[in-house]
Amino acid sequence: MEIKEVIVSHDGTTRHLNGVSTVIPKGKITTIIGPNGCGKSTLLSVMSRNNRPIEGQARLENRDLIEYKAKDFAKKFAIVYQQNDIPSDLTVEQLVMYGRMPHTSLFKKNTSEDEDAVSWALACTNLLDKRHNDLAALSGGERQRVWIAMALAQKSEMLCLDEPTTYLDIYYQLELLELVKQLNEEHGLTIVMVLHDINQAIRYSDHIILMKAGQIITEGAPREVITKEVIKKVYGVNSVFHEDEELGLYMMPLSI
Amino acid sequence: MTKKISSFLVVLLLLFLTIVYAATTGSIQMGFGEFIVNLFDANNDKMEAIKDLRFPRIIIALFAGAALSVAGVLLQAIMRNPLADAGFIGISAGAAFTKLFIVSFVPTMFFFSPIAAFVGGAFACFLVFFLSWKSGLNPLKLILVGIAINAMFSGLTEAMISFGASTSGAITSNLTLKTWDDVSLMATYGTIGLVLAFMFYGWCNVLVLSDKTAKSIGFNVTGARLLIAAVAVLLAASSVVVAGVIAFVGILVPHIARRLVGYDHKVLIPFTALLGAFIILLADTLGRTLFAPMEIPASTIMAIIGGPFLIFLLRKE
Numbered sequence: 001m002e003i004k005e006v007i008v009s010h011d012g013t014t015r016h017l018n019g020v021s022t023v024i025p026k027g028k029i030t031t032i033i034g035p036n037g038c039g040k041s042t043l044l045s046v047m048s049r050n051n052r053p054i055e056g057q058a059r060l061e062n063r064d065l066i067e068y069k070a071k072d073f074a075k076k077f078a079i080v081y082q083q084n085d086i087p088s089d090l091t092v093e094q095l096v097m098y099g100r101m102p103h104t105s106l107f108k109k110n111t112s113e114d115e116d117a118v119s120w121a122l123a124c125t126n127l128l129d130k131r132h133n134d135l136a137a138l139s140g141g142e143r144q145r146v147w148i149a150m151a152l153a154q155k156s157e158m159l160c161l162d163e164p165t166t167y168l169d170i171y172y173q174l175e176l177l178e179l180v181k182q183l184n185e186e187h188g189l190t191i192v193m194v195l196h197d198i199n200q201a202i203r204y205s206d207h208i209i210l211m212k213a214g215q216i217i218t219e220g221a222p223r224e225v226i227t228k229e230v231i232k233k234v235y236g237v238n239s240v241f242h243e244d245e246e247l248g249l250y251m252m253p254l255s256i
Numbered sequence: 257m258t259k260k261i262s263s264f265l266v267v268l269l270l271l272f273l274t275i276v277y278a279a280t281t282g283s284i285q286m287g288f289g290e291f292i293v294n295l296f297d298a299n300n301d302k303m304e305a306i307k308d309l310r311f312p313r314i315i316i317a318l319f320a321g322a323a324l325s326v327a328g329v330l331l332q333a334i335m336r337n338p339l340a341d342a343g344f345i346g347i348s349a350g351a352a353f354t355k356l357f358i359v360s361f362v363p364t365m366f367f368f369s370p371i372a373a374f375v376g377g378a379f380a381c382f383l384v385f386f387l388s389w390k391s392g393l394n395p396l397k398l399i400l401v402g403i404a405i406n407a408m409f410s411g412l413t414e415a416m417i418s419f420g421a422s423t424s425g426a427i428t429s430n431l432t433l434k435t436w437d438d439v440s441l442m443a444t445y446g447t448i449g450l451v452l453a454f455m456f457y458g459w460c461n462v463l464v465l466s467d468k469t470a471k472s473i474g475f476n477v478t479g480a481r482l483l484i485a486a487v488a489v490l491l492a493a494s495s496v497v498v499a500g501v502i503a504f505v506g507i508l509v510p511h512i513a514r515r516l517v518g519y520d521h522k523v524l525i526p527f528t529a530l531l532g533a534f535i536i537l538l539a540d541t542l543g544r545t546l547f548a549p550m551e552i553p554a555s556t557i558m559a560i561i562g563g564p565f566l567i568f569l570l571r572k573e
Contacts, residue, residue, distance in 0.1 A: 050468065089518045
């Protein structure tokens with residue numbers, strides 16, 4: 001996906017994205033980070049067509065996103081939001097089946113292709129044995145995985161995750177990021193996610209986009225992008241960087 | 257699964273018994289056996305009287321109950337609000353007002369009164385949506401806006417009646433003196449609405465997802481909302497034109513139905529139609545037989561039951 005000179009304003013005066021251009025590398029994990037209000041969620045909503053740029057455009061496979069029909073776009077692009085209401089009286093499998101919406105029509109019954117896609121999505125997210133469970137009976141980490149499974153059932157090439165770890169404890173955070181990594185490595189999905197934790201971004205991304213005040217400050221491989229100077233510039237925080245044999249590079253905020 | 261099937265069977269049985277009871281009870285009495293034997297006898301005077309006077313009333317009660325209950329299910333799905341009801345948030349009042357307006361000022365347009373009612377109901381529905389949209393369709397905000405819209409249209413209708421407009425079936429329900437013409441009107445629009453409602457069950461199911469998520473799987477949320485709202489208004493308007501405003505059915509029936517058959521609209525919509533038909537026929541039949549020859553309108557009975565029920569629901573929210 002290619003973002004070209006995009007300007008977005010929610011209220012007509014402030015520019016929430018101010019001339020953002022970037023290319024999301026295919027088959028890689030891209031993470032967008034930056035302080036609160038920097039425009040990272042807005043960038044994600046441009047990519048998911050929830051916000052229309054007032055200038056510039058976002059293109060996927062050389063077509064402007066707004067030219068896509070809703071279902072055609074959903075076949076190429078799936079997104080998981082950070083918080084989702086849990087519908088009543090629905091099993092895991094039934095919810096994941098909703099992900100087949102782009103491939104079905106109002107009157108077409110589920111085909112074996114749909115069944116296969118659902119089973120595959122459940123297998124990827126390690127939910128096969130819970131497929132007949134009620135959603136309400138799942139843990140927080142399992143629920144997040146169900147929403148990912150729904151997105152996977154769309155069989156899109158691109159998967160977007162909006163702060164997927166925010167409401168999870170460290171166990172489920174790791175579990176989720178490992179899942180993301182696995183989806184990327186084993187199934188070649190292009191991943192774009194927004195994270196708050198800089199160390200997780202360093203560890204799990206191929207490509208990092210660092211944003212501030214509606215603009216991209218810098219982007220590239222984690223080691224090139226995340227430096228003491230950049231952290232000071234973007235977050236206004238002094239930090240220490242350490243290289244650990246087991247962990248690789250990690251960062252600790254020191255003072256403001 | 258067995259609970260769903262037995263719920264259907266029980267409601268069908270109750271529906272059948274109520275229809276027979278309603279047909280055989282009143283100023284002309286008839287035993288069950290006599291009723292069955294003479295059902296297709298064209299020469300029995302008593303039976304003919306029942307066919308002319310009671311059958312239309314029964315059929316209209318059934319359709320009105322089904323239509324209003326299903327309208328409730330649809331509105332609750334698109335507004336994501338368990339308290340949405342056509343009679344409660346002003347849709348029925350809007351329909352009643354425009355219908356009365358047409359009948360009073362342009363009597364030659366009488367034939368188009370269902371269309372007028374549809375326009376009024378749709379306008380009220382639009383206002384409710386429009387005015388509560390900013391709050392993200394917050395359940396309580398939506399209900400308050402609905403109450404205001406309802407009050408406005410009810411007030412306008414009452415004002416027109418004060419100026420001498422014809423009152424039949426304008427504010428409270430009126431199921432007396434119904435003819436077979438009324439039946440064909442109600443049955444035509446009611447059937448179209450109910451069939452369309454059932455066709456949209458899949459969309460209603462998707463609407464339980466948040467708007468963002470529904471959009472992300474390629475679902476046209478706004479389009480679906482608009483179409484389903486139109487069907488709900490059609491159902492409510494057609495029953496208002498023939499049977500007047502009956503509030504609370506649209507909340508009460510779907511709520512009980514969800515308890516019995518669950519949230520899947522594929523099962524919920526047909527079950528709600530049956531249960532709604534049964535409850536309105538029961539209310540109407542009790543209303544005309546309990547204190548005969550005095551008649552209590554079905555809407556009054558529904559209000560007496562529905563009021564406390566609504567308080568119960570609000571406390572649970």
